[in-house]
Amino acid sequence: xxxxxxxxxxxxxxxxxxxxxxxxxxxxxxxxxxxxxxxxxxxxxxxxxxxxxxxxxxxxxxxxxxxxxxxxxxxxxxxxxxxxxxxxxxxxxxxxxxxxxxxxxxxxxxxxxxxxxxxxxxxxxxxxxxxxxxxxxxxxxxxxxxxxxxxxxxxxxxxxxxxxxxxxxxxxxxxxxxxxxxxxxxxxxxxxxxxx
Amino acid sequence: xxxxxxxxxxxxxxxxxxxxxxxxxxxxxxxxxxxxxxxxxxxxxxxxxxxxxxxxxxxxxxxxxxxxxxxxxxxxxxxxxxxxxxxxxxxxxxxxxxxxxxxxxxxxxxxxxxxxxxxxxxxxxxxxxxxxxxxxxxxxxxxxxxxxxxxxxxxxxxxxxxxxxxxxxxxxxxxxxxxxxxxxxxxxxxxxxxxxxxxxxxxxxxxxx
Numbered sequence: 001x002x003x004x005x006x007x008x009x010x011x012x013x014x015x016x017x018x019x020x021x022x023x024x025x026x027x028x029x030x031x032x033x034x035x036x037x038x039x040x041x042x043x044x045x046x047x048x049x050x051x052x053x054x055x056x057x058x059x060x061x062x063x064x065x066x067x068x069x070x071x072x073x074x075x076x077x078x079x080x081x082x083x084x085x086x087x088x089x090x091x092x093x094x095x096x097x098x099x100x101x102x103x104x105x106x107x108x109x110x111x112x113x114x115x116x117x118x119x120x121x122x123x124x125x126x127x128x129x130x131x132x133x134x135x136x137x138x139x140x141x142x143x144x145x146x147x148x149x150x151x152x153x154x155x156x157x158x159x160x161x162x163x164x165x166x167x168x169x170x171x172x173x174x175x176x177x178x179x180x181x182x183x184x185x186x187x188x189x190x191x192x193x194x195x196x
Numbered sequence: 197x198x199x200x201x202x203x204x205x206x207x208x209x210x211x212x213x214x215x216x217x218x219x220x221x222x223x224x225x226x227x228x229x230x231x232x233x234x235x236x237x238x239x240x241x242x243x244x245x246x247x248x249x250x251x252x253x254x255x256x257x258x259x260x261x262x263x264x265x266x267x268x269x270x271x272x273x274x275x276x277x278x279x280x281x282x283x284x285x286x287x288x289x290x291x292x293x294x295x296x297x298x299x300x301x302x303x304x305x306x307x308x309x310x311x312x313x314x315x316x317x318x319x320x321x322x323x324x325x326x327x328x329x330x331x332x333x334x335x336x337x338x339x340x341x342x343x344x345x346x347x348x349x350x351x352x353x354x355x356x357x358x359x360x361x362x363x364x365x366x367x368x369x370x371x372x373x374x375x376x377x378x379x380x381x382x383x384x385x386x387x388x389x390x391x392x393x394x395x396x397x398x399x400x401x402x403x404x405x
Contacts, residue, residue, distance in 0.1 A: 135338065
């Protein structure tokens, strides 16, 4: 499990064995059944999590409608990240969609690791940058693209997720009605996405 | 010219205070950062970075006002409005070294404290403290972005308008209305109508045209 994390981190910075072991001693392995809420609005997020196995979503309620803002799978980080970084209460729910195994670090432990290793701190900076860029990309896609373009971009980028995530959540994540999503999915079966 | 140098000193003092909010910096440490920083001046209505260009700089606004927008077909969607003390850059282009999808344009004559991509990497390598500063600045940027995005999704048009007016009274004076309307994702007509809410107690029965 730790090896998976090490591979992931090495995309950002090459850590020495010593750096990695400082990090590894603080890591907790947490396992959850499916449909377990890891955090609710109003709570402060204490953990940053790396998904070893499973699938997790972040969402909130707009009136009675759920709005899915993040879908995270293996080899991705997931957390109510704004709350984790700011220490303010979360606006979001974070919930497992499948039985899930996470490698988790608390905020205090992470701060502690940063103090011990500047290279781990660099990993922290680069991952936080990644959060910003993902959010920016999502926002731009949300505003620039029409429904069909959003759907196609998603399928091209993450072909596996469409099999695993319930359609209503995917539709919500892509900001479209479930009916529209079904229709688009049907079109893709007849005409595969170009370049695949 | 000596006038503007004097003004830069005041702005640099502002930059020092701004950075010190994230990480305590001595004057000496701050002066070590200065050689990496470029001062860039722009007239109003100038494109600082255009669609398709690669963003070379991360900028902190010393003074002035800019907007960031996405050109979409035949319109412009304003996605950022930034004034003194704010960070502005075309993030995806700067960090991934890809052509920018967004345009950054000055609204007023503007001065930036800018750091180039290469200088920033060098700074991170030379000064371990810069690593922490960078991390904390970026965390803050993310949290603000997330909050703005959440508000945008959750709030009604009226709520978005009221919150912005309450938290950004000076922007209401400085930014052309059509840009604020676009930023808040409110139609210009609706925006005009909502402006009566800015004067509580003064009931206006009708608006003459």
